[in-house]
């Protein structure tokens with residue numbers, strides 16, 4: 127079978143950089159030269175997340191089995207032009223951070239100890255590059271500073287920030303203000319309000335020539351270290367560098383309150399649901415169903431491949447969702463092999479994979495012992511692969527010669543498949559649903 131593709135017209139963005147795109151393509155889109163100088167990143171992650179109100183600091187809270195900080199690291203680490211990511215954590219979380227680095231195979235990370243305030247933590251991070259004997263942290267030309275709790279940062283913006291920092295000495299992302307900023311009196315009355323259109327919210331990432339921001343931090347007062355919240359201000363105050371400001375997307379927001387964790391999870395799930403690969407058995411009916419399903423899943427980018435092409439793993443890198451269609455009687459053959467392959471290449475290391483096994487029944491099935499055995503094997507496999515971050519679900523569909531009835535069943539199959547992919551609900555794995 128030929129590989130077929132259909133694209134959705136209004137494909138959402140990829141705010142977390144969860145999908146593969148390379149820097150050169152971004153640079154081409156921006157019409158600027160690719161970065162050809164060393165760039166490093168400092169991620170302050172030494173806070174306690176008081177406003178979140180959880181015992182675990184927010185950067186270590188897990189979303190889909192992975193700590194938030196790992197998503198942020200990944201957004202930078204995947205870019206070939208970023209050399210090192212320095213992560214600054216409180217001393218008591220040093221080992222926890224090293225475990226995260228190992229578990230999720232982060233290869234560019236150096237972990238350093240934080241300070242009592244964000245500015246102190248950032249300064250500690252910058253100092254890691256001043257030790258010229260450490261080959262893991264060579265001094266960069268440009269350093270990007272980014273809060274560890276802002277997991278969604280696209281490479282296009284990082285390129286703009288980096289190139290502007292190289293040109294101007296400093297650059298930072300901004301957003302329009304949502305609310306008006308007012309000053310209050312000590313008694314809690316309105317003192318005055320600012321003209322909202324004149325002001326912007328300062329967000330992250332921010333980029334700097336390393337020498338400028340390091341010099342600025344070396345001159346910082348105790349007051350700056352204790353109460354300052356703005357790195358761009360330090361570059362201006364101590365080095366006379368006016369930052370270039372670049373408007374970023376709303377997804378740059380900082381995870382601060384509990385509800386922000388739910389919002390971050392929703393964004394990650396939405397991004398992971400943008401594409402799927404349908405693997406069809408050799409039978410004509412399975413191929414036909416695969417094509418109809420592909421047409422129905424028009425909001426996703428879908429590929430249809432035949433079981434025969436399954437051994438070619440090229441399709442794996444394109445998606446985190448797999449729909450395996452087989453005929454009843456052929457058992458769920460193919461599914462265990464496919465899942466094993468995911469394990470071998472570590473495909474589920476960063477994101478949970480969804481595998482929907484669709485069993486097409488051509489005749490009315492009687493509940494016999496063969497079917498029960500198959501179901502038991504399916505449930506066993508689902509529970510086993512869940513440990514490896516693969517979410518395996520089953521859907522049975524009875525073929526009907528009555529067109530309206532068949533259409534309704536395929537529509538139900540589509541809806542259940544979309545719901546399983548979007549929700550990525552670990553509690554429902556191993557269930558055999560009926561369309």
Ligand SMILES: Nc1ccn([C@@H]2O[C@H](COP(=O)(O)OP(=O)(O)OP(=O)(O)O)[C@@H](O)[C@H]2O)c(=O)n1
Pocket residue numbers: 169170171172173174175176177178183184185214240241242243244245247248273274275380381382
């Ligand atoms: N001593 C500190 C304080 C904060 N940060 C980091 O700075 C970033 C932005 O700070 P904020 O959102 O204020 O985090 P917390 O200080 O943890 O949150 P809260 O103010 O609610 O306690 C976070 O990644 C945080 O971990 C840091 O590295 N060292």
Ligand SMILES: O=C(CO)[C@H](O)[C@H](O)COP(=O)(O)O
Pocket residue numbers: 244273328329330355356357380
């Ligand atoms: O807003 C910012 C940019 O200027 C910083 O990201 C930072 O969040 C402010 O620090 P804090 O919340 O720790 O006081």
